[in-house]
Amino acid sequence: MFGIFKKKKKEEPQNLENSDLPKEKTDIIPHEREQDVVVDAGIEQEVKVEEDISTKSFFTRALEKTVDNFKSIVPQRKEKIEFDTIEELLIEADMEYEIIEKAMDGLPNLITRDQLRHRLVMLFEHAPDIDTSSLPRPFIELIIGVNGAGKTTTIAKLAHMYKENGNSVILGAGDTFRAAAIEQLTKWSQKLEVPIIKTKQGHDPSAVAYDTITSAVAKNIDHAIIDTAGRLQTQVGLANELKKIVKVCGKACTGAPHQKLMILDGTQGNTAIAQARAFNEMVGIDGIIVTKLDGTAKGGALFSISNQLELPIFYIGIGEKATDLISFSPDEFVDSLLDGIYK
Numbered sequence: 147m148f149g150i151f152k153k154k155k156k157e158e159p160q161n162l163e164n165s166d167l168p169k170e171k172t173d174i175i176p177h178e179r180e181q182d183v184v185v186d187a188g189i190e191q192e193v194k195v196e197e198d199i200s201t202k203s204f205f206t207r208a209l210e211k212t213v214d215n216f217k218s219i220v221p222q223r224k225e226k227i228e229f230d231t232i233e234e235l236l237i238e239a240d241m242e243y244e245i246i247e248k249a250m251d252g253l254p255n256l257i258t259r260d261q262l263r264h265r266l267v268m269l270f271e272h273a274p275d276i277d278t279s280s281l282p283r284p285f286i287e288l289i290i291g292v293n294g295a296g297k298t299t300t301i302a303k304l305a306h307m308y309k310e311n312g313n314s315v316i317l318g319a320g321d322t323f324r325a326a327a328i329e330q331l332t333k334w335s336q337k338l339e340v341p342i343i344k345t346k347q348g349h350d351p352s353a354v355a356y357d358t359i360t361s362a363v364a365k366n367i368d369h370a371i372i373d374t375a376g377r378l379q380t381q382v383g384l385a386n387e388l389k390k391i392v393k394v395c396g397k398a399c400t401g402a403p404h405q406k407l408m409i410l411d412g413t414q415g416n417t418a419i420a421q422a423r424a425f426n427e428m429v430g431i432d433g434i435i436v437t438k439l440d441g442t443a444k445g446g447a448l449f450s451i452s453n454q455l456e457l458p459i460f461y462i463g464i465g466e467k468a469t470d471l472i473s474f475s476p477d478e479f480v481d482s483l484l485d486g487i488y489k
């Protein structure tokens with residue numbers, strides 16, 4: 147079925163009955179040799195896995211600024227902490243007051259680590275439990291979010307992670323709104339040695355999505371990751387474009403996209419929630435990746451993000467390198483936070 151679609155499209159695109167199907171031509175760029183690659187400052191850092199660092203310390207790193215801020219409220223770690231002090235700490239970490247009230251309802255005046263830990267972990271009840279051994283192939287992911295949130299960088303991080311796990315990856319440069327976005331993803335594809343499907347600036351992004359998927363199907367590639375624009379002339383234009391991309395993905399491969407991932411900038415704290423709501427209304431979101439947690443004291447916003455949107459957080463970004471992505475673990479996240487205030 148995919149072969150028929152592809153053949154029709156290449157030979158007589160004008161005869162396609164459905165106007166949703168993209169008609170523009172995209173380029174398939176296989177990865178190039180390392181020495182041909184011109185790299186950006188953020189990309190040129192070595193792509194290597196630091197195996198000696200445990201996941202726990204990654205979370206501690208992600209929450210460094212958030213926990214640092216706690217010191218002005220609780221200078222010394224304690225065994226029990228007053229109710230009001232905990233409230234103050236959570237507000238300081240940019241957790242929404244409504245969520246704080248919900249989490250702390252009925253707790254005593256002096257709160258132990260275990261009591262608080264239990265309540266905070268529960269806020270992530272939408273945490274995912276994905277069985278990665280039974281993903282459809284190709285597994286097609288659409289990456290959504292506003293400009294600057296970290297979409298393109300996160301795509302590189304995901305691609306790197308999948309490759310490290312022994313899977314093949316293809317990228318789709320679906321942010322055709324800006325030439326720089328296509329260029330940026332192309333550089334990452336070269337650095338990571340994964341193929342990319344791209345077109346010229348201003349061309350139809352659903353054509354890119356379609357060709358990325360048909361190429362993944364034809365070459366039996368495990369993962370296809372498709373970038374999208376975060377901003378167009380109008381909000382309605384963006385919504386229509388995203389809806390069209392989603393529809394075209396489904397035409398290229400039944401069930402695609404298998405996952406629509408929203409990328410949220412962690413430095414924006416709670417304001418990111420409004421963005422996610424808007425995108426969720428446009429196309430529906432399956433999960434969230436929060437970026438730039440390394441640069442913010444607003445780590446507590448993750449509680450509100452997951453709880454208010456009723457969506458799982460899949461990963462967090464803790465830097466600009468391809469290795470700076472970690473699977474989100476509610477237990478480890480909460481423990482790292484509590485390590486800063488409890489003995």
Ligand SMILES: Nc1nc2c(ncn2[C@@H]2O[C@H](COP(=O)(O)OP(=O)(O)O)[C@@H](O)[C@H]2O)c(=O)[nH]1
Nearest residue numbers: 293294295296297298299437438463464465466
């Ligand atoms: N410190 C830090 N910077 C990040 C992270 N993720 C992305 N960035 C930076 O944020 C900027 C915007 O990222 P980009 O991927 O281009 O965002 P896009 O417009 O959504 O595609 C770039 O300078 C990235 O290097 C992260 O987890 N930590």
Ligand SMILES: [Mg+2]
Nearest residue numbers: 297298321327
């Ligand atoms: Mg981008």
